[in-house]
Amino acid sequence: MKTEKSWVSGSTVMLVLGLLREQDMYGYQIIGELEKRSEQVFSMKEGTLYPVLHALEQEGAVESYLADSTAGKKRKYYRITPEGQRQLEGKRREWQRFCSAVEQVLEGGMCCEG
């Protein structure tokens, strides 16, 4: 089943920050994790991740450093900053409000609790 493109692009920042909250990652790893955890729902054009990451870096939400990966290659890792944590919390709250509003309209019920 195909997912509405705008839903994926609208939530990319939140998803990326959510992944980086768990551990530092490089771009390819982020794409892989997004696909794996969402069971291919969040399958985006891979190149478009990088403008998102660079924008987050310029906003101070993430910072980057070069390090050797387990495979011995030099990679650019991204790490979430306290500012990024704040952004993530804000976006999560926003998402929960949106989700419950949509659910209430469609079914009169609640979703996305917690």
Added chain:
Amino acid sequence: MRDDRIGSFLEEACGKIASPGARAAVARELAGHMEDRVEQLTAEGLDREKAVESAVAAMGDPRELAEYLRRQHRPRLDLTMPLLTLMFFALGAAVLWCSPEWTWSLAERFSLYAVLGVIVLFLVRRLDYTVFMRHPYVLYAAACLMPFCGWLRGTYISGHIWIDLGFIAINPAWPMTVLFLLSVAGVCARMRGKGLLGLLTVGGMCAVALCFIVMMPEVWAAVILWGSFLAVLLPLAFRGHFGQKGLSIKLIAAVGGLSPLAGVVPLMVHAYRRGSGDPAGGGYLFALVRSTLAEARPWGATMVWPEDGEMFPIPGGISDNMLTMVIGTFGWVAGAAAVAAVLFFLIRMFQLSRRIRPPFGRVLARGIFIMFALRFVSGLLFNLGVFPYGYATPFLAYGGTLTLCDMALLGVFLSVWRANGLMAEEGLAPTGKLLYKVSAWIRRMLPPEEENDQSPS
């Protein structure tokens, strides 16, 4: 080995990024991504050719990506501060024109420094500031050599060493101060995670630098440099930049950083006593400043060409006292407006420095801001007749070495600000546009099977 299709994709996707350094860094990151994808697909059993094709296709439309990346990595421009400096030059010209000591030679000297200052600003702004992080020891060594040039070849005039370069004379103390600040900030960046040894290395370099400046002898310059060192070093030590966050390293940084107080306070007290107690000697300018300010009115000129035997007003060519001259020539209101303009300049610099993200750029910007802020304090105290010695309020001078150094420092600051919108610092290594084009041309010329490395940089 990188496939030609990956190279072509990178050229198209990254080709619109304005800075060659940022372009190369983004290309490296995207190339790494695609190589990972190719490796994964070949490990899953796909042949390399198809794996490359699939990896390139998965990246999306390169033209669309190029547009995203172009918007993302635009150099940032700030016009407020350069325009303010031009306004300060215009004010200097107006004061000089109205000065009773106006001569064409003074005007020529002033114009020369104004032109040189603008050139220095323009050139330094275009510089990749990470050069200070990559070669800090060269800068530091150059700064350490300068006093010897001064002592061997310079002449003492009004307590400062001057080296005559023919068309201008420079006081090496200020170029040294600038170089010491830039190099120490660079060494700090390189000492990341090096622990106590890293902190002690930087601390030792700061101590040697301050000793050199004091021996020039430029006590105020040493105080200003010391303040800038503290602004660079202490936040780094307290935030665990050196790899340790314990109380001991913070204590060592704080005690070591504040220890120059023991030398600075007696030196400043001595300077004050010597200047204020000797109006005919070292305190000559101090006495003139005070007499000029005592006569000044809210509006209009109060400085008059003196009769024989009366005290001369501040000589028009004394660069450091331009603010006093503004007050004496146009009145207190004009002086207050000039001070407000400098204050506005500093506030703008502070605002921008808070928005700088790359770690080394942030450290550098903070050090430069503190250096200008302390210069502002020194300039006000001196020009308002509170302290007998000091330097020009930033940019309120008729040229001189200090003006050139101000413009160079502003250039470094604007270079940091410009790059703030480009890329993380590791991506700012100098990759010339020419080199980029030549390497791209060579890649196109070589048949694909002979290519071993297609790095876009």
